[in-house]
Amino acid sequence: MASHDDGDGCPVLDEYLIRAGCAFGGEDGCIAEARQHALAFLDQAEADYPLSVPARTRDLTQLVVSELVTNACKYAPGPVLVELRISTHVVDVVVWDSDPAVPAARAADPDRIGQHGLEIVKAVTEGLFIEQEPVGKRITARLALPGTPSRATAARSPR
Template sequence: MNGVLQAGVREPVAREECSRMPDEALAELIVALDGAVGCIADARACAADFLTRAQTDHGLPVSARAMDLAQLVVSELVTNALKYAPGPVLLELRVAAGAVEITVWDTDPTLPRARATDADRVGQHGLEIVMAVVDGFEVRREPVGKRITARLALADRPLPGLHG
């Protein structure tokens, strides 16, 4: 992986411990990205591998939709971080409470804002897309830079009005 500076995996918490601590992560991965060619593709691959391991190692349900959307969100958030902030970018993936949290940290303290929908605008739709597909979204200014967290459910939710 060309653009990955370093990756770290935290040891998973036992499933029985998670029933008592619902916000504790079952799995977590932190990756430092340097912005080299291929970095965004590497970040997407890290997300896919991480969620595949969540399925195989922890027996967690990860829908095809969650897998695809997680890679899309990672791609958009990492792209924005590399485009607008100098220096390294950190990608953190965390599974807890039936969802994957995708967090991207960069060195620019400027908080992003989604623009109004405009089909004629070329480009700059990334944040708009992310906010349309995630279940939760948070932006926090940090002592250095900012941290953006998006949350996606791992399992598909039943559509309203459909009964099995």
Template sequence: MTTTADGDDCAVPEDDLMQVGYAWDEGEGLAAEARDRATAFLEKARAVWGVTVSERAEELTRLVVSELFTNARRHAPGPVLLQLRIGTGTVDVVVWDSEPTVPAAHAADPDRIGQHGLEIVKAVTRDLRIRREPVGKRITARVDLL
């Protein structure tokens, strides 16, 4: 699996899956940067590789990146890794953090303030998988490109 650390270029591994990876340690405004990186990745997929990406898919991808990245920054110490992968008709948003606790979506409650991020991600994605890793966890959300 080939990814770039600086995000200036996208990699196309042997299985024709376009992907890119980013890592952040600390800082302010990082969720906005993560969203911008996702947008740039999808724009490059359109322009360079001719991948069809609807406006809706771009907006949903930005939303998913924002929710997952913000939760990782809020609830896990240390670095956050973001990987974006394009497969046949989908984009995977993969976020890794060092917190081993697996998040759970809450039951719908219109009076609850906050803690709706995972509910939102589940509602707008085709698939959501959460996997514990030897250190931390990896969350993968799959968004349809059309």
């Protein structure tokens, strides 16, 4: 599987089946719109390619889109760009916003209300890559499709 680094630290697969991008204005309704865009993207991928995206992966993709777009709308002025990419092995969710500050997951705190989004994204993805851009930042979250060894499985496998 050939790959190259497009700058965000996340290897970009040469064999993406389909990619789609969309810009959102950062207003309240854009989060739901971004989730709908993600579902339409996954539907299109299944319709156009011999690919099955299980309900769990669809749900996790929507969750990741929702959390990343929510953070972008909350902390960065201006538009939010979302790109979705899929191969036979992974779904990548890429979100760009205009704030150059690199987010960090906070330490677990069961008494804290809110601000758990990045913790959630890190917990459900195979990788989370953040790159500062000349303007803003780009965050790539990678979700494994079934049949692809997950980080947990790979960590348990004997070498």
